[in-house]
Amino acid sequence: MRDQQPKSRDATLTLHAGAAPREVGLPVSSPPVMATSFFTHPDAIGFSANDLKDAAPHFYSRWSNPTLELLEIRLAALEGGEAALSFATGMAAVSALFLDRLGSGDHLVLSNVCYAGVAELAHDILPRHGIAVDAVDTSDLEAVAAAMRPNTKLVHIETPANPILRLSEIAAIGEIAHAGAAELSVDATISTPLGTKPLSLGADYVVHSLTKYIGGHGDALGGAVIGRQERIAALRKGSLIHLGGSLSPFAAWLILRGMETLAPRMMMHEANARRVEAFLANHPKVRSVFWPGSPRHPQHELAQRQMRNFSGLLAFTAKEEGGALARQLAERLRVVSYAVSLGKTKSLLFYIPTEDILRSSFHLDGEGARSYREWAVDGVFRFSVGLEDPDDIIADLEQALG
Template structure:
């Protein structure tokens, strides 16, 4: 199957006709336990003879998870994948598996809040050192690496300001220092960027977002080489119990079938909206990898097959625009998350992010403000008519309170 095209793999990867019914689409196996030959199943996962028992107890693995993991591995060109109940379960699971007391992990100064909260909160209490660097600047990375750095953890595009990292260059630098590289590819998906092909050792996804695509199923995944994925599944996966349910596996498998065409539609709509915003007199700046004005546009052209569907932008009067969003927007919904069929908008204030993610030093805060100012708005573009999205934002920008008139 590895020789088939991406869209074909998105539909057929990990599945085959049901040998009993001939059903074309996957069935949902809700059983929590599976019968096997005498002597092959024990009272624990370690007592089960794995090579003879594909499934024993659903916490340790079940048919729908196996199907989803197979498809994800094919889409990313990975040897193996492990799925988890949520994106943060995948992230924290990988970090707990890879890192030991005395190790150092270097994390992007701009990170998903869940990643930042976990790394600055729990990891130091376990004796793991956590450093922060601008991973888009190799000199800053070089200065932050330590002899005990075990892992470099990046996002591209990063959440929420859409900064990029050069995966190949970062992987080379990490490897030369004896560290591994993990990339959170949630904003891109393998339809846009495949980090393992650029030298990353691991890629993580929140399957809740673009991969599932409908906003109705939580899920997460880690992908990489077979040996560490097997260790992750047998250790963290089994003993912490972050198992993805059969029904959510089935929902995400369904979403993956349309991933290529949805990502193309998201990018087409986002490009139109980003251009509209860039030309609007009340918009100060727009960050979108598909615009030549993005400071890393050349990197986006090399590393991304499309600019995806996320936009950030700043306005002339942040407070006035934000205060009336609920009353003025008709198509966009003010909500967290992303990658849905519906378009979403969310406010991001720099001071709030400093309190809830990493408290940056003066230099890294200066770099952050150069991208984000005192605050901005993040858009997740959905599958609506792009003209309607532009009209909706246009009304919101022009119909504000007195400071805007």
């Protein structure tokens, strides 16, 4: 009897999970792109998605596709989940999950600081469908528990939270959600599967924007939800097929190619962010810096327990008016790009004014607004530290800050 193969580690899974058995003549390279809209045989499957079975063959690329399937197998392996489902964008993934798990009369508890698009979906669109939403500081476990209702069906957190890098304790929130017969979904885009594995900490779903670190090159949009097999199958049959946010095979191929370097990239992102955080923390124009890997982060102890890689995203605030400094940086930076998004190979920096995001996306006032301002003051500089030589990044910051 042959010995059982040892379980592969993350760096190996990013390259080999889901690969076909080796055969003579097959290339040792990235998988081919199956860029066809349909696969056909008269007896393959019924015309309606209601006929879709777990073992159904590929039939129509909005439903499934070989390239997407490999990406999904690889993502599930990285997260330690039973199954994964890919989408055209991270927002498509979150929207599909929310609309699958929530209906009229249900209640969502949401991190009050999270990706702006998710916050706007929750505040501006879900209530039109009869879904109640409470946005709370999910770093405060008592606030999460107090927000739970008998009709709460889903708790959705983002950790670290975009843009201030505030953390939420996944295991403890999972216990609160499950005690109230609700499910927990975690957006772990910033930490990546190499930093945090929410399913192992008690989450029911983990969500990623594949556009960011997992794809890594800024050349493809994508999203994914990972969880239990039966839940992901229901999500495919319902929200993916009928809402139509399917990922293109070519984008899936680009993301698979990017995933192959995820492990070394995240090591470099983390190492560079550590250097940049130390520089900014001692700069006379900088008021505060937030990066989970630093002892200066107010939740560093939780980060050490919950994260294995601290990622390359940090945030900082200015001692003087942030808007003026943002304009100065936009004009002077040469290595770092003044641009939105995060998780690319190249360094990106962008200023997010506090009053703008409180009003337009987060809808925060009272204690929630006060707590956000404690971190962000008049505005926060979100800095996605890239893979350039750290000395060059720091030199660029030094000349641009003046």
